[in-house]
Amino acid sequence: MKPRVYADGPDSALETLLLPLADGSLSWPREGGALFLRARDGWPLHQRALPGLLCEQSFKPDADALQRSGLALVEADADSRHPLVLVLPPRQREEARALYARAIARTAPGGRVLACVRNDEGAKSGEADLTRLAGPLGQFSKNKCRVFWTAPLDGPADAALFEAWLGLDAPRAIAGGRFLSRPGVFAWDRIDPASALLAAHLPGDLQGAAADLGAGYGYLASELLARCPRIASLDLYEAENRALELARANLAPRAGSVALEFHWHDVTTGLGRRFDTIISNPPFHAQGRADRPDIGRRFITVAAQALNPGGRLWMVANRHLPYEAELLAQKFASVRTVAQDRGFKVFEATRD
Template identity: 40%
Template sequence: MRSERLLFALRNDLMALPDSGDILVLRPRGTDDLSMLPMERVCVMQGMRTDYDALVARGYNVVAEPPAEARFAAALVCVPRAKAEAYALLAQAAALLQPDGMIIVDGQKTDGIDSLLRDLRKRFTLSETVAKAHGKLFSFRPGADDMADWAAKPQTIEGGFQTLPGVFSADAPDAGSVLLAAHLPEKLPAQIIELGAGWGFLAHEILRQPSVKTLHLVEAEANALACARVNILDPRAQFHWADATRFKLDRGVDAVICNPPFHAGRDPDPALGQAFLQAAARLLAPHGTLWLVANRHLPYDRTLATLFQQVEEIGSDKRFRITRAARPNR
């Protein structure tokens, strides 16, 4: 675990934190143990709303993005799965450091820390590496190198959509969302919520229909929502940086459309998708309808039968099935 490596490095004098100045921690999980860092000096950057809320609840100073003028004595980069995102976080850390500031890098082997270590060794002098708990931790000082060539760069994909490194399905629309779009009715109702809107592919398809008066895009990942704001310029769209499972509106809507996630980090978590279904039922008006795409193997049937009076499969392929569920139970 991250805490084991960081604590080992500090206790064994393999690394020393600066005596003064703030410390930036980039993209830790909401459950990560950061207690070995001086809390009063820590600023956490976390764009995933669920982790953001958990860290705020623990008393940390948390921001989705640090102010551009902020400067930190040290930065701890918690390496994500996507290599392009890891590069971008390192460049962001370097740009926000004080002169002679230090970057600490920590990650699991399954998230590509060994590859990142090799890349950084070609460019910087690194500290001794701490290898524990199936991961590695090390540090370096970028000096005058702002690592701008590694910074996050928006990419334009098929259809003219813009995405950023690390967002879900950054290279092309997700196949499940494409299938769901093809099975939506020719006339959608007026008031709609999309739970887990991502960078906006489904929203773009939904807003093709003039019958839609308002579409609420609910997305927990700030970078994905930022892309959606670029991709969806329709004035009927309203954007919400929120945990979909806790999102609320003043009144129920006519429809919820979603392609819910079913992983928490690297681990499959069907309960997360079930929480999306529960949120959909809660957000719908009594006459409302849910349109859902999900992998065929996911155990959603019993949950849907409990939440809705009408449930029917309206389409499928080898990987996904499309479900229409209507009239939520109260």
């Protein structure tokens, strides 16, 4: 199996995470298997047998990749406990701290937590955080990553801190109470300025069956329904399930006036249905920090395929991404730039 490659290189964190098991620093559990939080697929998971491995992943492309490779997925709200819990923490620190606490909560008595963080994504901070929760750690550095693990645990070293960190990624009100959000989702504690620019220019005559591609916690969908009374139905597509759960809550007041559907879905795989209106603020990063304009281009292609004749795509993008020159003009009968501000641009594209 080829290693998974990101825009800025191989998945070095996944490779380094498993090195203590490969070099004998740690042993794979004889019974009870292991739980892998924020699991990602890749060749290190298939080099040797890992009996009883269970994977948890809320990001749909990664979850799909794990399933395709034959690995077992579990729901995020499961409460089983395991002799080994593996963690690939996210960059957002509050979300990462909550994940460390949840890893300890899912560790059986005498079990260990094993984590790895890239140096450029906060490895030292991650190690310090787990130390505060669990006490002294084993660790080493390789592949520009730091891998670290606890001693056998019987609960957290700091019970008060553990309880506080468990709730760090809980949903909370933002934007003056207009929306619920949580650490780790896109623009979690604010209204994203690109989305706000798109919302401000949505025309009131958008109508029919609509879709929001990459819906996040539901800001754009909410604005579309507030500004466009002729929208009959709205489908929200979002790859991060933690964000989609928020969108369900944020759009609940609209459920009585318009048909709503929520899809935990990787938009780049296609939609399989048609719409009259599509709105989108496509992601332009994936794993790593490098620009990924290929994701936005794929969103545009999928939107063109999913629009009915005469259907309209309204989208916003970073000004430096050349979507209109490379793709929009090829896929749509007409394209116009509606607005440009603060490094972003809004397009309307109409299908013939």
